[in-house]
Amino acid sequence: MRQYKVLIVDDDPDIRDLVAQFLSLEGHCCEMAEDGAQALDKAFNGQFDAMITDIRMPRMNGLKLADELLKNNRSFPVMIMTGEMDEATAKHIFSAGVKDFIYKPFSMVELGVRFTRMMRVNESLRPFISTDIRL
Numbered sequence: 001m002r003q004y005k006v007l008i009v010d011d012d013p014d015i016r017d018l019v020a021q022f023l024s025l026e027g028h029c030c031e032m033a034e035d036g037a038q039a040l041d042k043a044f045n046g047q048f049d050a051m052i053t054d055i056r057m058p059r060m061n062g063l064k065l066a067d068e069l070l071k072n073n074r075s076f077p078v079m080i081m082t083g084e085m086d087e088a089t090a091k092h093i094f095s096a097g098v099k100d101f102i103y104k105p106f107s108m109v110e111l112g113v114r115f116t117r118m119m120r121v122n123e124s125l126r127p128f129i130s131t132d133i134r135l
Contacts, residue, residue: 005047007039009052050078051078055085075125
């Protein structure tokens with residue numbers, strides 16, 4: 001599998017570190033942000049292949065963050081991490097263009113499988129979408 005540059009966004013430093021460490025061990029390059037506002041700034045000033053974000057965070061939540069990023073590029077791979085989800089939130093997530101979500105607590109094996117699948121689908125669609133995924 002190809003190496004990706006991934007933005008990890010969560011206000012819990014333990015979760016941020018755990019996800020980044022796991023993906024780094026899988027060969028990916030990770031940058032971290034503690035909330036949606038910081039992540040949005042990093043995303044517009046850097047180039048990322050994917051983002052994994054929590055929903056509930058201060059300043060800007062993960063849904064607003066995903067909305068902002070996906071406005072510019074609907075094909076950008078975004079995975080949402082959440083401890084709970086109602087029907088309205090699920091509809092919002094997928095109508096915004098989020099590719100996958102994972103319930104907290106989750107195992108690193110599950111995260112790895114979901115991330116790999118999300119990126120494989122994105123790669124398989126690449127011939128049909130813009131190859132520039134810079135935000």
